[in-house]
Amino acid sequence: MAYDLKKVVVEKPSRFTEGHRMCAGCGAPVVARMIMRALKPEDHAVIANATGCMEVSSFIYPYTAWTDSYIHTAFECAGATCSGAEAAYKSLKKQGKLPQDKTTKFIAFGGDGGTYDIGLQSLSGAMERGHDMVYVCYDNGAYMNTGIQRSSATPHFADTTTSPAGKVIPGKMQVRKDLTEIMVSHHIPYVAQTLAMTNFKDLYEKSEKAIYTEGPAFLNVLAPCPRGWGYPTEDLMQINKLAADTCYWPLYEVVNGVYKITYKPAKKLPIEEFLRPQKRFKHMFKEGNEWMIKEFQEEVDKRWEDLLKLEQITNQE
Amino acid sequence: MKKMSIRERLSGNEATAIAMKQINPDVVAAFPITPSTEIPQYFSTFVSNGEVDTEFVAVESEHSAMSATIGAEAAGARAMTATSANGLSLMWEMIYIASSLRLPIVMALVNRAVSGPLNIHNDHSDAMGVRDAGWIMLFSENNQEAYDNMLMAHKIAENKNVLLPLMVCQDGFITSHSIENIQLETDEEVKKFIGEYHPEHYLLNDKEPIAVGPLDLQSFLFEHKAGQAEAMRNAKQVIKEVAEEFEKWTGRKYGFFEEYMLDDAEIAIVCMNSTAGTTKAVVNQLREKGVKAGLLKIRMFRPFPVDEVAEALSHLKAVAILDKADSLNGAGGALFEDVTSAMYVNKKQVPMVNYVYGIGGRDTTEAQIESVYNDLQKIAETGNIENPYRYLGLRKERN
Numbered sequence: 001m002a003y004d005l006k007k008v009v010v011e012k013p014s015r016f017t018e019g020h021r022m023c024a025g026c027g028a029p030v031v032a033r034m035i036m037r038a039l040k041p042e043d044h045a046v047i048a049n050a051t052g053c054m055e056v057s058s059f060i061y062p063y064t065a066w067t068d069s070y071i072h073t074a075f076e077c078a079g080a081t082c083s084g085a086e087a088a089y090k091s092l093k094k095q096g097k098l099p100q101d102k103t104t105k106f107i108a109f110g111g112d113g114g115t116y117d118i119g120l121q122s123l124s125g126a127m128e129r130g131h132d133m134v135y136v137c138y139d140n141g142a143y144m145n146t147g148i149q150r151s152s153a154t155p156h157f158a159d160t161t162t163s164p165a166g167k168v169i170p171g172k173m174q175v176r177k178d179l180t181e182i183m184v185s186h187h188i189p190y191v192a193q194t195l196a197m198t199n200f201k202d203l204y205e206k207s208e209k210a211i212y213t214e215g216p217a218f219l220n221v222l223a224p225c226p227r228g229w230g231y232p233t234e235d236l237m238q239i240n241k242l243a244a245d246t247c248y249w250p251l252y253e254v255v256n257g258v259y260k261i262t263y264k265p266a267k268k269l270p271i272e273e274f275l276r277p278q279k280r281f282k283h284m285f286k287e288g289n290e291w292m293i294k295e296f297q298e299e300v301d302k303r304w305e306d307l308l309k310l311e312q313i314t315n316q317e
Numbered sequence: 318m319k320k321m322s323i324r325e326r327l328s329g330n331e332a333t334a335i336a337m338k339q340i341n342p343d344v345v346a347a348f349p350i351t352p353s354t355e356i357p358q359y360f361s362t363f364v365s366n367g368e369v370d371t372e373f374v375a376v377e378s379e380h381s382a383m384s385a386t387i388g389a390e391a392a393g394a395r396a397m398t399a400t401s402a403n404g405l406s407l408m409w410e411m412i413y414i415a416s417s418l419r420l421p422i423v424m425a426l427v428n429r430a431v432s433g434p435l436n437i438h439n440d441h442s443d444a445m446g447v448r449d450a451g452w453i454m455l456f457s458e459n460n461q462e463a464y465d466n467m468l469m470a471h472k473i474a475e476n477k478n479v480l481l482p483l484m485v486c487q488d489g490f491i492t493s494h495s496i497e498n499i500q501l502e503t504d505e506e507v508k509k510f511i512g513e514y515h516p517e518h519y520l521l522n523d524k525e526p527i528a529v530g531p532l533d534l535q536s537f538l539f540e541h542k543a544g545q546a547e548a549m550r551n552a553k554q555v556i557k558e559v560a561e562e563f564e565k566w567t568g569r570k571y572g573f574f575e576e577y578m579l580d581d582a583e584i585a586i587v588c589m590n591s592t593a594g595t596t597k598a599v600v601n602q603l604r605e606k607g608v609k610a611g612l613l614k615i616r617m618f619r620p621f622p623v624d625e626v627a628e629a630l631s632h633l634k635a636v637a638i639l640d641k642a643d644s645l646n647g648a649g650g651a652l653f654e655d656v657t658s659a660m661y662v663n664k665k666q667v668p669m670v671n672y673v674y675g676i677g678g679r680d681t682t683e684a685q686i687e688s689v690y691n692d693l694q695k696i697a698e699t700g701n702i703e704n705p706y707r708y709l710g711l712r713k714e715r716n
Contacts, residue, residue: 044523046392061531069520071391072530073384073414080381083374084346084388084396085520091343091372091394092521102523122384125377 005199012037015045020065021057025233027223027240028054028138030196031203032109035136035219036068038207044068044104046089048082050114051075053145053225054138076118079126079135082108086131105211106133111223112153113143116179127186127216134210137179138223148228152177155248156299157292158280160228165283170292175299183218184254190217192253194262195240202251202262209253222249230279239277246274247304252311259311268304271297322567323501329460329492332499333399333425333485334359336467338369339507342423343394343514346374346385348404351437352489353427356399379404383411390420391529393519395471397422401489402429402443409447415482416451416545418529421474422482424452425467428590428641429489430677438678439489441589442642444618445651451545453483453552454619456589458575460497462616463487465569468502471511472559478551486618488591490678502567510566549620556617573622575614576629578604582611584693585630587656588639589615592674592681599686610690621655627663630656634697635668637689639709643673649706668696674709685710 015036022029032054039045045068049055055072058065073081086106092098108126110119115137123135142160143149150163156175159165163172180193190213192206203221210217224231224239231239243249244263248271251263272293275281284292327335334356337345345364347357357373364373374389376382382398389396400408405426415422430436431443444454453473457463466485474483487493502510518527533541553573560571575593578600579585586596593614603610613629615622630636638657640650648654653671660667672689675681689709696702 044521044526046520048388056532059528059531061533061537064528064531066528067526069522069526070528071388071520073387073418074410077380077384077411080376080384081388083376083381084344084385084390085392086388087344087346087372087374087385088389088392088394088396089521091370091389092392094372095343095370097343098521099523104521104523121377122381125381128377129374 003201003204008037012041015067017065017067023226025226025236027196027236031138031221031223034200034203035207038204038211039105044102046085046104046106048078048108050078050110050119052111052114054109056145075114077122078108078110078114078119079123082106082133083126083129083131086133108133108135110137112137112139112141112151116153116177117151127188130215132215134217134219136219136221138221140223140225140228142228144225144228156296157284159283170283180220188216189213189256193220194251195222195243195249197240197244206253231277235277242274245269246271248274248300250304250307252307258314261307261311271300321503325499325501326496327460327499328494328496329463329487330355331359332460332464333467336464337397338363339504340511341369342371342397344372344389344396346376346382347398348376348379348382350401350404352429352493353399353401356425379407380411383408383415386422387411387415387420390422391418391520393516393521395514399425401427402431405443405447406431412447412450419480420482421480423470423474424484426484426486427489427493428486436677439491440641440676444486445642448619448651451481452619453481455485456616456618457485457487458591458593458614459492461499463492464499468507469559469563473552473555475514476555479548479555481548481552491591553620571616573617573625577612579611579613579629581609583609583634584690584697585611585613585633586637586639586689587613592639595681595683596686599683603690623659624663626656627659627665630667631665633667635693637670637672637693639672639674641675668700668702670702670705670707672707672709679710681710
């Protein structure tokens with residue numbers, strides 16, 4: 001799986017095209033485009049999309065930004081919808097009703113609302129049943145499409161429109177659900193956590209593995225949201241980098257139960273570096289709120305240490 | 318003429334599962350719920366024994382059952398499911414989406430009371446909850462009709478002028494679990510009648526990728542909804558033609574509704590599903606006594622045969638419409654509203670009363686049906702309807 005960004009971009013035309021209406025500085029289209037590029041040019045794909053920013057911005061009748069076949073049904077059921085299309089493929093192929101020399105791959109996209117929360121059951125069912133598909137969660141840490149309401153992916157203390165930082169309650173009082181680990185517990189062949197960093201190598205390679213691993217695969221991809229997070233649109237890539245360098249969003253993959261951390265920052269940055277540029281964490285930097293940063297740091301450290309241990313344990317002979 | 322039919326003894330669920338086996342759909346996605354559970358059970362046995370080509374998707378909920386069925390049908394497969402009551406309630410969101418995407422999905426709905434409180438027995442509250450969802454709805458008096466409606470379903474739903482999902486309803490337990498004599502057709506004949514499915518546009522066609530299920534705003538949604546309504550109107554003619562073809566094949570005749578002793582009747586009951594069987598028995602008894610009683614049994618509830626129903630009832634002196642679901646709106650049940658509206662629009666003036674009956678599986682006896690005809694005789698004589706919104710079989714004292 002040799003990877004050369006220039007070659008990939010030049011030789012593989014974008015299958016998620018221009019004209020979509022996602023915001024400037026949004027992480028999601030960058031992620032979608034790169035994942036779609038990981039498909040072999042000769043393969044067809046069926047994309048299932050949960051209701052959310054990506055869907056309402058990429059397929060407004062009569063225009064679509066997708067060059068492959070695409071289906072959107074509702075918010076909570078991208079997993080099930082995709083699994084039905086995949087079952088149809090299996091059945092029709094087996095019966096000789098589809099060309100035997102062509103391959104169709106199945107990819108579902110959902111935001112954290114459609115994946116961590118309302119769509120968790122549908123995702124879990126689809127993965128457990130073993131469909132040959134990839135579910136991609138583009139995690140922007142809140143219900144951004146309806147106007148920045150908290151989700152179970154929203155980080156601790158974040159200011160959202162349903163967990164506002166007020167005089168008594170300083171933002172979201174619960175820590176973030178670890179969906180990637182929940183998916184690992186489904187014992188599926190491939191689970192990975194990634195984001196769009198530097199030359200997209202991590203994202204591209206994991207996408208390729210997820211798409212071409214037989215059976216169910218899950219990708220959790222951080223996709224910053226300038227409106228919800230409160231950063232200047234041009235800082236998207238910098239925010240991504242800080243998420244990885246502070247170990248807020250560790251990059252790793254779990255192949256048949258074996259953990260591999262794919263990026264270990266040479267110098268793990270303090271969490272303030274990730275929090276400070278974002279307006280949703282602004283209140284954490286007020287005098288007297290140092291405890292919030294401390295708690296946040298402790299949670300990040302704990303999860304990172306756990307991950308290091310998991311890598312060690314699962315790689316023992 | 319008639320040939321090769323197979324005499325059997327089957328429950329309604331078995332008959333439905335066997336129809337599905339003969340249809341041999343590409344995908345079935347289903348979740349168990351009483352009283353339709355047996356359908357996916359029997360069907361998964363056919364799958365496990367290699368008797369069908371179907372991929373069986375044992376989903377984790379009815380919401381996912383309908384979502385996966387939609388995904389499969391949109392992908393280019395013939396996809397089916399079965400459910401009841403709360404299962405249908407959980408599907409509700411996807412029921413509307415299935416019809417809006419113009420997917421000819423076929424579903425077996427084994428009618429049961431929708432919670433709450435929880436009750437597993439038959440009434441029609443589940444079906445009535447989706448009566449405006451854009452699905453063709455066929456009702457079945459008995460096992461034979463449940464089987465026959467299922468055999469006709471795909472030819473109706475997949476017709477190019479229709480392309481709408483279709484549900485075949487039968488009464489939970491009363492029909493689904495009762496074993497009756499039935500005529501089955503041979504696998505080969507069923508296959509020949511239904512034909513192969515060749516969708517015009519589908520997700521798995523790599524030569525023509527398509528996008529399904531857009532954000533559809535003020536500029537187009539109205540027209541798309543009008544298109545669904547037009548397809549529903551078109552379905553009427555197709556249902557008629559398919560029934561004619563079916564009759565030529567099997568000798569069994571189906572209309573939009575069945576008229577039982579209605580031609581010369583003076584009073585009549587309108588109802589759906591298994592209650593029609595009880596009503597026929599009562600009509601026979603009353604006829605022996607010289608009472609001119611009749612029955613109109615609705616088979617095609619959606620699209621509703623407005624003009625034909627009005628015409629068929631126009632000569633009567635009094636009519637009772639039996640609703641096995643209460644609309645809880647102070648204005649009568651759904652079937653009553655549809656029938657009275659049909660009469661009004663067609664300028665037919667016949668005294669009509671509504672009876673809500675059989676809720677939560679409450680038995681409906683011949684004596685109760687006879688009491689309705691007695692009421693109708695009084696109305697026919699006097700023309701007086703003191704209360705058009707009545708109950709049948711409700712205990713006076715409440716528990």
